[in-house]
Amino acid sequence: MGIINLKGKTVFITGGSSGIGKELSRCFAREGSNLILMSREGKKEVLKEWAESLKRTYSVEVWTITCDLSRPDGPEDAYNQVKSCVPHIDVLVNNAGAMAFGPFHELSPSTHDQILVVNARAYMMLMRLFIPEMVQRKTGYVLNVCSVSAFVPTPRHAVYGATKAFIQALSEAVNEELKGTGVGIFTLNPGYTDTPLLRGDGFPQKLRFYRFAGKSDPATIAEKGVQAFIRGKRVYIPEPHLRFLFFVLNRFLPKRVINAISELMVKGT
Numbered sequence: 001m002g003i004i005n006l007k008g009k010t011v012f013i014t015g016g017s018s019g020i021g022k023e024l025s026r027c028f029a030r031e032g033s034n035l036i037l038m039s040r041e042g043k044k045e046v047l048k049e050w051a052e053s054l055k056r057t058y059s060v061e062v063w064t065i066t067c068d069l070s071r072p073d074g075p076e077d078a079y080n081q082v083k084s085c086v087p088h089i090d091v092l093v094n095n096a097g098a099m100a101f102g103p104f105h106e107l108s109p110s111t112h113d114q115i116l117v118v119n120a121r122a123y124m125m126l127m128r129l130f131i132p133e134m135v136q137r138k139t140g141y142v143l144n145v146c147s148v149s150a151f152v153p154t155p156r157h158a159v160y161g162a163t164k165a166f167i168q169a170l171s172e173a174v175n176e177e178l179k180g181t182g183v184g185i186f187t188l189n190p191g192y193t194d195t196p197l198l199r200g201d202g203f204p205q206k207l208r209f210y211r212f213a214g215k216s217d218p219a220t221i222a223e224k225g226v227q228a229f230i231r232g233k234r235v236y237i238p239e240p241h242l243r244f245l246f247f248v249l250n251r252f253l254p255k256r257v258i259n260a261i262s263e264l265m266v267k268g269t
Ligand SMILES: NC(=O)c1ccc[n+]([C@@H]2O[C@H](COP(=O)([O-])OP(=O)(O)OC[C@H]3O[C@@H](n4cnc5c(N)ncnc54)[C@H](OP(=O)(O)O)[C@@H]3O)[C@@H](O)[C@H]2O)c1
Pocket: 014, 015, 016, 017, 018, 019, 020, 021, 039, 040, 041, 042, 043, 067, 068, 069, 070, 071, 094, 095, 096, 097, 098, 118, 145, 146, 147, 148, 189, 190, 191, 192, 193, 194, 195, 196, 197, 198, 218
C-alpha cells in the first residue's frame, strides 16, 4: 500500500470531542477529509461547536453523532447513525477510550467492565461492522488508537493495558487476513499523553514514568500519527525515545525484567 490520499475521503472518528481524537480530527480535516465525529450525549454541544470550527477553517463537511459505546447496542447504534449521514466511510478511527488507575483487586468490577467494553469490544464490533463494505469496495482503512501499553503489562491499569494488547493482536491479525483486498488496519501507539484521560479516576498527578519519558502533547501525537498513516506505517509509536525503549525492552530483556521495570515506572510519586 503506497501513500494514502485523504482529500475528499470520509473519516469516522469515535471520541472526537477531546484529547487525541479531537486533534486527529483537525489533522484529517487539514488533509481535506470530510468527517463524522462522535461523542457521548453530554458532550453534544461541545462537539457541534468543534465541528463548526473545523468546517469554517478547512472547508470540509463535518457531521456529528452521539452514542455511548459502553451500551451493548452502542457499536450498532453508532454504525446506523453513520450510515444515515453517508453511504460509506473510507476510514474508521477507533479512538474512544476509558481508563482507571489503581490495583486490579481494588477497582470496582463495573469499572473494569466499562474499560473492557469501550476499549476492546467496541473497537472490535465497529471493525466487524465497517470492514465488510470496505472489502466489497476494495478500499478502506481502520486506524486503531492503541498505546505503548499494548507491548508490556501495565500494573495499576492492568485491564486498560490488556485491552490495548487485545486490540494490537486483533489489528495485526486482521491486517494479515486482508492482504490483497485493498483494506488495511493500522495502529497508533502513543505513550502517556496529556489529555483528560490521565486526569480521571484516581490517576496520580505524577508518575515515575513522566520523570523519565515526560508526557506527550495530543496535537503532536495526532499530527505524527496521521502523517505515518498517510505513509502506510502499520504500527506506529510517535515518540522516538519510546520507539527505541520498546524495541530494546522487547528484543533484549527477559519478560520478568520487563514486568519489574513496568511495575517500578507506573507508580505515583
Ligand atoms: N492519554 C494517554 O496517555 C493515551 C496514551 C496512549 C493511548 N491513548 C488512547 O487514546 C485514545 C483517546 O484518549 P485521550 O487520551 O484522547 O482521552 P480523552 O481526551 O479522555 O478522550 C477519550 C474519548 O473517549 C470517549 N469515550 C469514553 N468513553 C466513551 C463511551 N462509553 N462511549 C463513547 N465514547 C466514549 C470520550 O467521549 P466524550 O467526549 O463523550 O467524553 C472522549 O472523547 C484512547 O483510546 C486512549 O486509550 C491515550
